[in-house]
Structure formats: C-alpha cells, structure tokens
Amino acid sequence: MAETTLSSTPAPAAGASPLLRMEKVTLRFGGVVALDDVSFEIQQGEILGLIGPNGAGKTTCFNALTGVYQPTSGQVVFDGLPLGRRKRYQINRMGIARTFQNIRLFQNMTARENVLVGADAHHRTGVLSALLRLPRHRREEAEGHRLADELLELMDLAHRADDLARNLSYGEQRRLEIARALATKPKLLCLDEPAAGFNPVEKQRLMDLIRTVRDRGNTVLLIEHDMRLVMGVTDRIVVLEFGKKIAEGRPEQIQNDPAVIAAYLGVEDDDA
Incomplete structure (x- = not known):
C-alpha cells in the first residue's frame, strides 16, 4: 500500500x-x-x-x-x-524511557522501591560510597526518595507507597510502571x-x-x-x-x- x-x-x-x-x-x-x-x-x-x-x-x-x-x-x-x-x-x-505491553514490575518490592529503581538510573555514586555513606551518596538517596514520593503522588499512588507491587490493582500497577519510567528523568x-x-x-x-x-x-x-x-x-x-x-x-x-x-x-x- x-x-x-x-x-x-x-x-x-x-x-x-x-x-x-x-x-x-x-x-x-x-x-x-x-x-x-x-x-x-x-x-x-x-x-x-x-x-x-x-x-x-x-x-x-x-x-x-x-x-x-x-x-x-x-x-x-x-x-x-x-x-x-x-x-x-x-x-x-x-x-528515553519506556513502559511495556506486559507489566514488568519488581513484584516483591514496594511501590516506592520500584520507583527508586528508576531514580537510581542517574545516580553516579558506587557501592563504596553507599557503604561509607558519603555525602554525595546521601544527597542522591534523599533526592531519589523525594522524586519517588512526588511521582507516586502524581500517579495517585502515595497511599500505596509501602505496599508490595504484586498487591496493587492492575490499573495501579500500570500507573506505577509509568512512575518508574518517569523517575529516570x-x-x-x-x-x-x-x-x-x-x-x-x-x-x-x-x-x-x-x-x-x-x-x-x-x-x-x-x-x-x-x-x-x-x-x-x-x-x-x-x-x-x-x-x-x-x-x-x-x-x-x-x-x-x-x-x-x-x-x-x-x-x-x-x-x-
């Protein structure tokens, strides 16, 4: 055609x-x-x-x-x-971030933890900085939590932040996947x-x-x-x-x- x-x-x-x-x-x-x-x-x-x-x-x-x-x-x-x-x-x-036809969440992690995985995409500190709790790692960690809470609020999931992803409804899981993608900025x-x-x-x-x-x-x-x-x-x-x-x-x-x-x-x- x-x-x-x-x-x-x-x-x-x-x-x-x-x-x-x-x-x-x-x-x-x-x-x-x-x-x-x-x-x-x-x-x-x-x-x-x-x-x-x-x-x-x-x-x-x-x-x-x-x-x-x-x-x-x-x-x-x-x-x-x-x-x-x-x-x-x-x-x-x-x-560039994406979601998938079939939901791909970490089902045994909380909603907040799933979004934090996305936020980690731009973190520059490594394992040693995390183990020693260096200032830059603490700043990135605090920024990640702030962003995660902001995106969960945007997706109307703030009240489910501490619930495991597998316990969310289908629609909530879809929104959580979008939140995780947005967390990569x-x-x-x-x-x-x-x-x-x-x-x-x-x-x-x-x-x-x-x-x-x-x-x-x-x-x-x-x-x-x-x-x-x-x-x-x-x-x-x-x-x-x-x-x-x-x-x-x-x-x-x-x-x-x-x-x-x-x-x-x-x-x-x-x-x-």
Missing part, C-alpha cells in the same frame, strides 16, 4: 530540531521485514501516537528506538545524536499500550495523566489500540501497516484517511 502524505500536517517551527528522528529504518529478522524504510519525527513537547493493526510493527519500532533491536539499515537520531549501537541503559541515560516517554485492560473511567484518567506528563516537560510517544483515547490525547499520529508507514497527520486527518480506514477494515483503498 502506498504511503499517504498529508500536506496539512503542522510544520515544526523554523529552526526547531526534532527531539527524535527515525531515518529510513529497516529491520529484518531473516526473511521477515518487520520495519520497512520507516521515517518520522517527534517534536519536543509533542504527544505522538503510533497506531496500526496487529502486526503492523509498532512495538518493533519501540524496540528499535530503545536499543532492544539494532536496525538493519537506517538510523535513529535522538536529541541530535545517532543512537548507533548504544546499550539500552545508555539510551535510557540519554533520556526522560526527555521522551514511550508508552506501549498503557490503557490495555482499562475501563472507560480509567482510560479518561489516563488521558488526563498523559497530558499532565507532557505539561511537566516530557515528550510522549504512545502506542495504543483504543482509537478514542488516541484521537483525544495526541497532537499527531503516525500509522504503520505491515512494517510500512502509510499515513501521518493530525488526529482529524488520520480519522478520515482512506488508507488508514482500509488498513483497519481490511478493504481496498477505493472501497474505503
């Missing part, structure tokens, strides 16, 4: 550099092409939706920009620097289907939360199947199908794009 270009997509401000660029990224697994020459940009302070039918390559795209997979060709440029073959922890320290927060399993009230709450995260200074990349949520919270949307980008534009443009309708309904463009 040919890519649809929407000319009325808002252009970035003159002289502005995108926070992230996917530049002709192709990713192959043997004879399977998971991503095929995919290019798009994310502007600072934007909420960008990444959507498409099952198997479109959305999570693979996340994995390519967070260091899980190395592109076969093309490159990912973040904050002006090619990611190259950097390790996942190095990419995280550059300012990311410039770009990648959310992989954060509303999975949510009821309508929880989805509305999540929309408000995503806007709050953006208003705090984070840029957000969102994978989500719930179209009402995506259309209600994103500034722009990129659509993938079979590993190819088929459309890009504002929510109202994507909603009425024949190629997107065809991809979701499984019909030819002309029939859509």
Whole structure:
C-alpha cells in the first residue's frame, strides 16, 4: 500500500530540531521485514501516537528506538545524536524511557522501591560510597526518595507507597510502571499500550495523566489500540501497516484517511 502524505500536517517551527528522528529504518529478522524504510519525527513537547493493526510493527519500532533491536539499515537520531549501537541503559541515560505491553514490575518490592529503581538510573555514586555513606551518596538517596514520593503522588499512588507491587490493582500497577519510567528523568516517554485492560473511567484518567506528563516537560510517544483515547490525547499520529508507514497527520486527518480506514477494515483503498 502506498504511503499517504498529508500536506496539512503542522510544520515544526523554523529552526526547531526534532527531539527524535527515525531515518529510513529497516529491520529484518531473516526473511521477515518487520520495519520497512520507516521515517518520522517527534517534536519536543509533542504527544505522538503510533497506531496500526496487529502486526503492523509498532512495538518493533519501540524496540528499535530503545536499543532492544539494532536496525538493519537506517538510523535513529535522538536529541541530535545517532543512537548507533548504544546499550539500552545508555539510551535510557540519554533520556528515553519506556513502559511495556506486559507489566514488568519488581513484584516483591514496594511501590516506592520500584520507583527508586528508576531514580537510581542517574545516580553516579558506587557501592563504596553507599557503604561509607558519603555525602554525595546521601544527597542522591534523599533526592531519589523525594522524586519517588512526588511521582507516586502524581500517579495517585502515595497511599500505596509501602505496599508490595504484586498487591496493587492492575490499573495501579500500570500507573506505577509509568512512575518508574518517569523517575529516570526522560526527555521522551514511550508508552506501549498503557490503557490495555482499562475501563472507560480509567482510560479518561489516563488521558488526563498523559497530558499532565507532557505539561511537566516530557515528550510522549504512545502506542495504543483504543482509537478514542488516541484521537483525544495526541497532537499527531503516525500509522504503520505491515512494517510500512502509510499515513501521518493530525488526529482529524488520520480519522478520515482512506488508507488508514482500509488498513483497519481490511478493504481496498477505493472501497474505503
């Protein structure tokens, strides 16, 4: 299917550099092409939706920009620097954090301890400093606890701070995973289907939360199947199908794009 270009997509401000660029990224697994020459940009302070039918390559795209997979060709440029073959922890320290389709918390740690794990990502003191309780270690520890409490409050989890993660409800665990990701102080927060399993009230709450995260200074990349949520919270949307980008534009443009309708309904463009 040919890519649809929407000319009325808002252009970035003159002289502005995108926070992230996917530049002709192709990713192959043997004879399977998971991503095929995919290019798009994310502007600072934007909420960008990444959507498409099952198997479109959305999570693979996340994995390519967070260091899980190395592109076969093309490159990912973040904050002006090619990611190259950097390790996942190095990419995280550059300012990219993510959540996962399947919740990945430390189930036998408390909510606060889970967030502290994220806060530790930027700590510079080592084991010796911790054992000797040196001043710099104590400062970093105090800052980590302050940040953890702030994020738990933001996620409405302050009252569950000392509860084990495994004892939290499904929705609380989802919010805790976002809090842990934010604790790494990311410039770009990648959310992989954060509303999975949510009821309508929880989805509305999540929309408000995503806007709050953006208003705090984070840029957000969102994978989500719930179209009402995506259309209600994103500034722009990129659509993938079979590993190819088929459309890009504002929510109202994507909603009425024949190629997107065809991809979701499984019909030819002309029939859509």
